[in-house]
Amino acid sequence: MAPKKGFADFDPIFGEAKSELHNEPASSSSSSSHPILFHAYAIDSSRLRIVATDFLSLSWDRVLTVSDLEDLRDDIGIGGTWSDFVDYLKSSLSTGEVKIVSSESNAKLVAFKSKGLPRISISLENLEGPPVNDTMANFSKCLFQAYKNKQTDYLKEQEHSSQLMGLLSSEREKNEILQKQLDSLSFLSKRKVSKLKIHDTPASTSVQMPTGTVSNSDEILPSQGQTALLTTGEEQVEVKKDTQPVKVTKRVAPASRRARVRGVSLKSTVDDDED
Numbered sequence: 059m060a061p062k063k064g065f066a067d068f069d070p071i072f073g074e075a076k077s078e079l080h081n082e083p084a085s086s087s088s089s090s091s092h093p094i095l096f097h098a099y100a101i102d103s104s105r106l107r108i109v110a111t112d113f114l115s116l117s118w119d120r121v122l123t124v125s126d127l128e129d130l131r132d133d134i135g136i137g138g139t140w141s142d143f144v145d146y147l148k149s150s151l152s153t154g155e156v157k158i159v160s161s162e163s164n165a166k167l168v169a170f171k172s173k174g175l176p177r178i179s180i181s182l183e184n185l186e187g188p189p190v191n192d193t194m195a196n197f198s199k200c201l202f203q204a205y206k207n208k209q210t211d212y213l214k215e216q217e218h219s220s221q222l223m224g225l226l227s228s229e230r231e232k233n234e235i236l237q238k239q240l241d242s243l244s245f246l247s248k249r250k251v252s253k254l255k256i257h258d259t260p261a262s263t264s265v266q267m268p269t270g271t272v273s274n275s276d277e278i279l280p281s282q283g284q285t286a287l288l289t290t291g292e293e294q295v296e297v298k299k300d301t302q303p304v305k306v307t308k309r310v311a312p313a314s315r316r317a318r319v320r321g322v323s324l325k326s327t328v329d330d331d332e333d
Contacts, residue, residue: 063124063140065100070204071148072097075110075167076157092116094158096167097197098151108167108180109193110158117190118158118165118182134176146171150178158182 075094096110104124111117122130131143150156154171164184170177185193 063128064103065106065124065144066103068100068106068144068148070097070099070200071151072201072204073151073156076155077112078157078159095197096151096156096158097200099200108182109197110165110167110182111185111190111194111197113194116160117185117193118160118167119185119193120167120180120182122180130178130180134178136176146176147178 073096075096077092077094092112092114094110094112094116096108098106098108101107101121106122106127107119108122109117109119127143127147136143136146150169150171154169156167156169159166159168165182167180167182168177169180
């Protein structure tokens with residue numbers, strides 16, 4: 059469904075127009091030396107009004123309907139949708155070049171967005187008598203209202219910006235606190251790993267006691283069946299000394315070396331038998 063044609067979304071536009079007389083260049087000395095301001099706004103959803111004045115002696119206006127702008131659109135030769143044409147009109151009046159070409163009987167508002175693009179030319183009617191004062195009064199009132207709206211929008215944006223800056227500052231403080239905590243945890247973790255490495259390094263080695271005489275006077279020889287404790291650094295190493303006999307028992311002589319036991323006297327044996 060095609061959008062409804064009208065000016066419901068047409069925001070008021072204020073601007074300055076260059077002034078030049080009909081068939082005279084803008085730099086001519088006959089051109090008006092006073093700036094001309096214009097105001098384009100929607101009276102309602104179906105009518106658009108354009109007012110231009112120098113707030114002294116020159117004032118013009120024109121009320122355009124949807125039908126008038128459709129005819130203007132056909133004359134210019136701009137295609138596309140109605141919304142495209144209205145957007146081009148707003149762009150030409152707000153950001154393009156605008157001038158008032160006037161003569162003794164009439165004037166035209168000429169606007170174009172940039173060189174090479176279609177020109178919008180709208181005829182304006184001269185205002186005289188009381189309508190001039192009413193037009194300038196309404197112009198001033200609308201201009202002041204637009205200024206107040208801009209100021210209100212600026213204050214809202216400033217307040218919003220202050221809130222965002224406060225939130226940003228708070229988040230920065232939180233990030234700094236978290237960073238300090240992370241640095242502290244990282245330091246403790248490195249310190250713990252360093253301690254673990256120190257404890258894992260062997261502080262002493264096992265020592266095997268020789269079976270012979272120990273030359274070091276600080277070492278105490280354990281007695282038979284006892285265990286010697288050697289302390290090196292923080293660790294103790296148990297060293298078992300080979301047990302050696304304290305005293306040597308007498309060995310039994312072999313049978314060959316025993317004294318021979320002489321036999322009993324035969325004579326004595328015979329005597330005994332006789333008895």
